[in-house]
Amino acid sequence: MMVLGDERLFVVWEVDGGDRGAGGVTRDEAAAEKDMLAKLDTYPQGRGRVRYACLAPATRGAIYDYRYGTTLVTAHRGNGVTVSVAGDAWESIT
Numbered sequence: 001m002m003v004l005g006d007e008r009l010f011v012v013w014e015v016d017g018g019d020r021g022a023g024g025v026t027r028d029e030a031a032a033e034k035d036m037l038a039k040l041d042t043y044p045q046g047r048g049r050v051r052y053a054c055l056a057p058a059t060r061g062a063i064y065d066y067r068y069g070t071t072l073v074t075a076h077r078g079n080g081v082t083v084s085v086a087g088d089a090w091e092s093i094t
Contacts, residue, residue: 012053012066015039017046025053033073037084040077048075049090 013036014023022039026032032050040048051071058065071088 008054008056010053010055010066011050011072012068013039013048013050015043015046015048017043021046029072033084036073037075037082040075040082043077044080045078047077047090049073049088051088 010025010027011029011032012023012025013032015021015036017040020043024032024035026035029050036048036050040046049071050073052069053066054069055064056067071090073084073086074089075082075084076089077083
């Protein structure tokens with residue numbers, strides 16, 4: 001369970017622009033959304049999202065891995081316009 005204030009809790013953003021992508025990690029929800037939207041705006045089309053993640057012990061020799069939680073915002077860009085919605089719409093955006 002992810003709890004705000006947990007030092008292992010982060011906010012992760014990612015953008016999928018088809019043949020390229022980007023992402024980042026922060027503790028600030030507003031900064032994550034701003035960074036995700038700024039990067040998405042540099043692509044002609046794509047999708048992006050901001051979601052919670054926490055560090056968890058990883059398997060196969062890695063030290064830590066992310067365990068993802070609630071998606072805060074999802075965005076889609078096409079035809080020069082970016083639209084964002086609260087919550088998880090990642091799978092419905094292609």
